[in-house]
Amino acid sequence: MSLVANPFLSDRSLKIRAKAIPWDGYQRAGLLGQDDVHLIQRVAQSRDKAEPVLDAEGETYAALYIRLLNKLSRNDTLQFILVLLADFIADREERITLLINQPDSPYPPLLKLLDSQDDFVRLKASAIASTILSYDRSPADNVIAKLLQHLSSLVQQPNEPEGQDVAVQCLESVLRVSRARSMCWGPSEGKEAVPAPKVIEGLVHLLRASPSPQMQYQLAFCFWLLTFEDQIASEINAHYNLIPLLLDVSKRAIKEKVIRVVLASFRNLVTEAPKANLAPMLVAKVLPYVQTLQGRKFSDDEIKEDVDFLVEELKSSFEGLTTWDEYKSELASGQLTWSPPHKNDDFWRDNAPKLVDRDREQLKVLVHILMSSHDPTTLAVAANDLAQFVKFHDGAKKAIDDLGAKARVMELMAHADPDVKYQSLVATQRLLSHAWA
Numbered sequence: 001m002s003l004v005a006n007p008f009l010s011d012r013s014l015k016i017r018a019k020a021i022p023w024d025g026y027q028r029a030g031l032l033g034q035d036d037v038h039l040i041q042r043v044a045q046s047r048d049k050a051e052p053v054l055d056a057e058g059e060t061y062a063a064l065y066i067r068l069l070n071k072l073s074r075n076d077t078l079q080f081i082l083v084l085l086a087d088f089i090a091d092r093e094e095r096i097t098l099l100i101n102q103p104d105s106p107y108p109p110l111l112k113l114l115d116s117q118d119d120f121v122r123l124k125a126s127a128i129a130s131t132i133l134s135y136d137r138s139p140a141d142n143v144i145a146k147l148l149q150h151l152s153s154l155v156q157q158p159n160e161p162e163g164q165d166v167a168v169q170c171l172e173s174v175l176r177v178s179r180a181r182s183m184c185w186g187p188s189e190g191k192e193a194v195p196a197p198k199v200i201e202g203l204v205h206l207l208r209a210s211p212s213p214q215m216q217y218q219l220a221f222c223f224w225l226l227t228f229e230d231q232i233a234s235e236i237n238a239h240y241n242l243i244p245l246l247l248d249v250s251k252r253a254i255k256e257k258v259i260r261v262v263l264a265s266f267r268n269l270v271t272e273a274p275k276a277n278l279a280p281m282l283v284a285k286v287l288p289y290v291q292t293l294q295g296r297k298f299s300d301d302e303i304k305e306d307v308d309f310l311v312e313e314l315k316s317s318f319e320g321l322t323t324w325d326e327y328k329s330e331l332a333s334g335q336l337t338w339s340p341p342h343k344n345d346d347f348w349r350d351n352a353p354k355l356v357d358r359d360r361e362q363l364k365v366l367v368h369i370l371m372s373s374h375d376p377t378t379l380a381v382a383a384n385d386l387a388q389f390v391k392f393h394d395g396a397k398k399a400i401d402d403l404g405a406k407a408r409v410m411e412l413m414a415h416a417d418p419d420v421k422y423q424s425l426v427a428t429q430r431l432l433s434h435a436w437a
Contacts, residue, residue: 003090004127004169008162012120013086016079017047031071039064044080047087054088054095061088062098069109075118082113082124089131096135106132107143114150123166126150130170133177144180148197155202164206168218171199175225185232200226204240213255220249220261227265233272237280241335243269244284251289256298263290263306270313278317279329283337287314324351331365334373336381342388352392356399363389367405376417383409383423390430397431406431 023040026032039060043050054061065085072078089096099106110132113125129147133139151174154160154167174180184199207219223242227233237243243266250262266286269277281287290310298304321329327341341347355363366389370382386409390396400406409431412424 003086003131004166006123006127006162006166006169009120009124009127009166012079013083013124016076016083016120017044019076019080021077021080026072026077032068036064036068040068040084043084050084050087058095058098062095062102063104066099066102066104066106066109069106069113070104075116075121078113078116078121079118079124082121082128086124086128089128093135096132099132100136107140111143111146114146119162123163126154126166126170130173133180134173136177139177139179141179141183144174144177144183145197147174148180148183148199152197152199152202155206156198165215168203168206168215168222171203171222172218172225175222178229181226181229181232184226185229185235200236200240204242204245207245207249213253213258216249216253217255217258217261220246220258220265224261224265224268227268227272230272233269234276237269237277238334243277243280243286244335247284247286247289256300256303259293259298260300260303260306263293263303263310266290266310267306270310274313274317278314280333280335281314282318282321282326283330283333283335283339287311287318290314323347324354327351328362331362331369334369334378335375336369336378336385338377338381342381342384345388345392348388348392352389352396355389355393356395360399360403363399364403367400367403367408370405370412371408376415376420379412379415380417380419380423383412383420383427387423387427387430390427400431 023037027037110125110129116122151167154163246262293307409427
């Protein structure tokens with residue numbers, strides 16, 4: 001695995017390598033021993049000349065770099081050692097293993113540098129620590145937690161695009177570790193509680209901000225990794241409305257690889273948690289989209305496999321659905337749109353009483369959406385549905401009162417969105433007039 005590809009880090013690394021570091025002065029000051037200085041000077045001048053030395057003496061240099069990061073504190077010297085260490089591990093899995101297996105762990109000095117005031121030191125240490133972690137078979141929870149908290153903070157800094165870019169690429173490495181994915185969501189059973197960093201919230205925010213095609217791919221790749229965890233696959237769409245967001249990204253994608261990773265994410269969501277995700281996919285109209293993709297030519301065979309899988313799964317799941325089933329699916333998604341049933345009197349005449357079946361099961365879902373959603377369209381449709389419910393069911397007003405929804409409907413009459421305001425006004429009038437047909 002390569003380290004992150006970032007222009008800021010690449011340019012600075014070239015300049016840092018070209019600078020002369022007074023290693024002999026460190027030796028005279030007693031900060032470094034003669035042997036350490038000799039080892040550094042053998043690899044400091046040219047990366048090409050350093051490679052044979054590192055291949056022959058990898059164990060020695062793995063220990064050296066960790067030792068120097070623990071000893072040194074000057075920014076210019078730390079920058080130089082980080083450049084050497086990055087060269088040491090780039091695309092060299094066996095050298096990463098050497099670092100992981102050292103008696104002195106590479107994590108403490110690297111994690112300490114995450115708090116550096118120097119941008120290069122902080123971001124380069126992030127890239128190195130993330131790469132090492134992705135190859136570690138048993139990283140400690142405190143190491144994962146520290147790194148996730150740091151990357152979460154970087155992702156949420158809109159005024160630092162370099163930091164955001166590095167952080168997302170680092171997460172592409174870190175989220176390959178199952179425990180890291182779980183810790184993004186919260187503590188798992190039997191594990192000590194660790195505060196979940198706001199990694200996913202930050203990734204969702206970036207994806208909604210119309211990023212570049214490359215950033216789209218990197219963000220979608222992170223979500224693909226996250227959806228390998230059962231709990232995350234079951235709950236992420238309900239929390240972040242991820243399916244419509246990814247669908248929109250795929251529809252607007254310029255690069256084929258963005259479509260590929262979105263479809264792979266959808267496949268994970270269907271495979272790992274079909275009950276939680278098939279209904280939202282119906283509402284978001286994923287099936288018509290993937291059916292259009294069946295007629296397109298792609299260079300990657302995996303895209304065709306994922307498209308065919310999704311078409312088959314979605315068609316078999318949605319065949320035979322009644323209009324009421326579709327309505328329940330829309331409620332289950334938590335995201336309402338102006339689909340045909342909402343304004344259809346025949347639908348409500350036939351189905352309004354079903355909202356109170358099973359101890360008002362579906363009405364409770366509708367009320368929860370009204371109480372918790374911030375999406376104007378969803379709120380307007382939910383208010384409309386309550387108005388329709390009151391119009392066509394004689395026990396509706398009491399049921400709505402019992403669930404405490406009347407106050408929320410009246411509150412929404414002051415909403416900034418005109419449609420929410422209008423639909424809430426209609427619902428309030430019906431609640432107060434006992435209208436029923």
